Amino acid sequence: MAEHYRVLPGPEGYLPPAAALRGVLPARPGEALIEGEAVARDAAVRHIAARLAGAAVPTFFPGPQLLWRDTPYALERGRLVREIAREAGAKVIPMPDYRPKYPMIDPAVEINPNHPNLTIWHNQIDVGVFIGVHCHQANLALRIIRGGTACYTVALCAHDGHEDAHVSLRDAGNAVLEELRDAVRAAQKGGS
Amino acid sequence: MSSEALRPVPAPYLLFEARREEQFITGSEAVREAVRRANVDMAIAYPITPQSESMHLVGDLYAEGYLRDYFRGENEFAVMSQVAGAAMAGVRVFTATCGPGTLRAFENFPMWAGTRLPIVMAFMTRGINAPLTIQPDTIEMGMLLDTGILMLHAENAQDLYDMLLGAFSVTERTVVHVPLGVFVDGFFVTHTRQKVRVVAEDVKLEPYNPAESPVPTVDMETPPVRYMRDPFVMKSNYVSYAAHASWQQEILAAAERARPFLREVVGPFVEQENPDAPIQVVASGTAVAQAREAARLAREEGLDVGLVKIKVLRPAPRDELRRALARAERIVIPEFNRSGWLAREVASMIPGNDRIVAGPRVYGGMTMPPEVILDALRGTRVAGV
Numbered sequence: 001m002a003e004h005y006r007v008l009p010g011p012e013g014y015l016p017p018a019a020a021l022r023g024v025l026p027a028r029p030g031e032a033l034i035e036g037e038a039v040a041r042d043a044a045v046r047h048i049a050a051r052l053a054g055a056a057v058p059t060f061f062p063g064p065q066l067l068w069r070d071t072p073y074a075l076e077r078g079r080l081v082r083e084i085a086r087e088a089g090a091k092v093i094p095m096p097d098y099r100p101k102y103p104m105i106d107p108a109v110e111i112n113p114n115h116p117n118l119t120i121w122h123n124q125i126d127v128g129v130f131i132g133v134h135c136h137q138a139n140l141a142l143r144i145i146r147g148g149t150a151c152y153t154v155a156l157c158a159h160d161g162h163e164d165a166h167v168s169l170r171d172a173g174n175a176v177l178e179e180l181r182d183a184v185r186a187a188q189k190g191g192s
Numbered sequence: 193m194s195s196e197a198l199r200p201v202p203a204p205y206l207l208f209e210a211r212r213e214e215q216f217i218t219g220s221e222a223v224r225e226a227v228r229r230a231n232v233d234m235a236i237a238y239p240i241t242p243q244s245e246s247m248h249l250v251g252d253l254y255a256e257g258y259l260r261d262y263f264r265g266e267n268e269f270a271v272m273s274q275v276a277g278a279a280m281a282g283v284r285v286f287t288a289t290c291g292p293g294t295l296r297a298f299e300n301f302p303m304w305a306g307t308r309l310p311i312v313m314a315f316m317t318r319g320i321n322a323p324l325t326i327q328p329d330t331i332e333m334g335m336l337l338d339t340g341i342l343m344l345h346a347e348n349a350q351d352l353y354d355m356l357l358g359a360f361s362v363t364e365r366t367v368v369h370v371p372l373g374v375f376v377d378g379f380f381v382t383h384t385r386q387k388v389r390v391v392a393e394d395v396k397l398e399p400y401n402p403a404e405s406p407v408p409t410v411d412m413e414t415p416p417v418r419y420m421r422d423p424f425v426m427k428s429n430y431v432s433y434a435a436h437a438s439w440q441q442e443i444l445a446a447a448e449r450a451r452p453f454l455r456e457v458v459g460p461f462v463e464q465e466n467p468d469a470p471i472q473v474v475a476s477g478t479a480v481a482q483a484r485e486a487a488r489l490a491r492e493e494g495l496d497v498g499l500v501k502i503k504v505l506r507p508a509p510r511d512e513l514r515r516a517l518a519r520a521e522r523i524v525i526p527e528f529n530r531s532g533w534l535a536r537e538v539a540s541m542i543p544g545n546d547r548i549v550a551g552p553r554v555y556g557g558m559t560m561p562p563e564v565i566l567d568a569l570r571g572t573r574v575a576g577v
Binding site for chain 1: 308365366367369404405406407408414415431432434435437438439441442444445446448449451452
């Protein structure tokens with residue numbers, strides 16, 4: 001029987017495995033993943049809030065699915081992200097595109113999913129939250145971050161979630177973001 | 193009737209609740225009936241025996257108003273490239289090929305997987321030249337095992353119909369989104385007529401939603417505008433290679449994440465008859481039908497023989513095979529190819545490989561009489577290895 005795999009903070013090493021290849025699969029509806037373990041969604045929301053509240057340099061990474069949409073739902077989603085970031089004292093570093101920019105991106109301005117570790121190192125980010133990043137690109141970036149940095153990653157996913165993040169919330173619509181905002185507010189006040 | 197007259201329904205309803213009716217049709221016609229109800233936007237074809245008939249019949253669907261577009265490519269490589277372009281643009285697309293056509297198109301299959309394209313395709317297996325044969329032989333399946341596509345193997349026309357119809361709802365899941373090939377032994381299934389229970393023609397699958405894709409859809413109207421997929425890492429440095437390695441892992445991970453959705457559609461990855469028997473036959477495709485008859489003949493002689501039918505080859509049915517073969521003393525694996533790729537696959541997944549009899553094998557289009565498998569079950573002779 002293979003050893004039970006945990007999605008723990010890195011740096012994990014030269015080439016970390018995809019968590020799914022070690023038996024960690026996306027959470028079922030109504031549940032979330034914390035470090036590869038299935039938990040109730042509410043518990044994961046509180047866990048994310050506590051991590052953000054305790055972080056030295058928490059940072060949100062909004063991706064193209066959020067940045068380039070102008071529907072009322074997306075605009076509200078963007079407003080909620082800014083509100084949560086403000087409550088948590090977090091930076092917002094966008095991931096507007098996946099096309100590599102050479103010779104180098106400016107990691108203070110944006111995060112490139114193929115070089116996410118540069119942005120993490122440059123800004124000394126200890127908690128990173130992905131939202132609006134296409135699932136494939138998010139998983140690549142989350143794995144590279146896990147391999148080379150100690151950043152604790154959170155995925156707020158509108159689909160099935162990301163087992164390669166340390167905390168994965170699936171079906172994370174705007175109502176869930178409101179819950180997260182309230183939980184962050186409570187955590188900042190020392191509540192739970 | 194045309195596609196417009198059919199009511200769109202979710203996949204579970206289409207597959208398990210919709211009214212069905214029995215038709216006496218060939219495997220190629222089963223392909224046509226699956227595509228008719230799958231709400232496919234586009235199909236692209238290039239003829240090659242024994243696949244030609246199925247894509248010809250899909251072409252008829254275009255004339256009848258079930259497809260928005262259909263054309264013939266220049267060759268198989270062109271077809272698979274054109275299919276890729278359609279899928280990148282967010283179109284539900286279908287094609288089929290076989291044998292030498294599969295190999296001519298081969299570079300495209302890992303590219304499809306690498307770009308996370310939810311293409312559904314039928315492979316009507318055929319021997320690889322030379323010498324020339326147009327007859328069934330599954331050797332191409334062994335070559336496709338590591339391209340990243342999901343692989344199902346149909347035993348008969350009913351399997352073929354159900355697997356094709358169910359395939360779209362698996363590949364189009366955001367966490368999966370890799371191509372799915374349904375394989376069937378050419379001629380044995382494609383050109384023989386069987387009773388097939390098909391969904392009554394009043395419903396069709398809900399349309400594909402490209403916004404659910406895990407990668408950006410090629411789109412000239414929605415920013416950031418893309419006329420091609422994001423060009424990937426083209427520099428020589430550590431992180432470029434790390435990103436590429438991570439990308440490859442993502443394709444394998446997608447196959448792992450497909451497991452629960454595949455189970456919803458095709459049921460268990462393997463099916464077993466007489467699981468307590470000390471001798472087990474493991475087979476896929478039409479070798480299952482021959483093995484079933486061989487097992488019956490063996491039981492008439494007093495041999496206790498069970499049968500394991502493999503329906504899903506990728507993702508690999510590792511745990512299912514270990515469970516099914518845990519108590520087997522001898523494992524006979526008949527195949528329609530000379531390479532013995534299924535025996536190698538089974539050997540890579542279970543402990544105690546000295547239990548495996550890697551054969552009998554026939555190839556080049558030969559049939560496999562049950563008596564040939566019976567010889568192997570008796571332990572007297574293993575053909576064709």
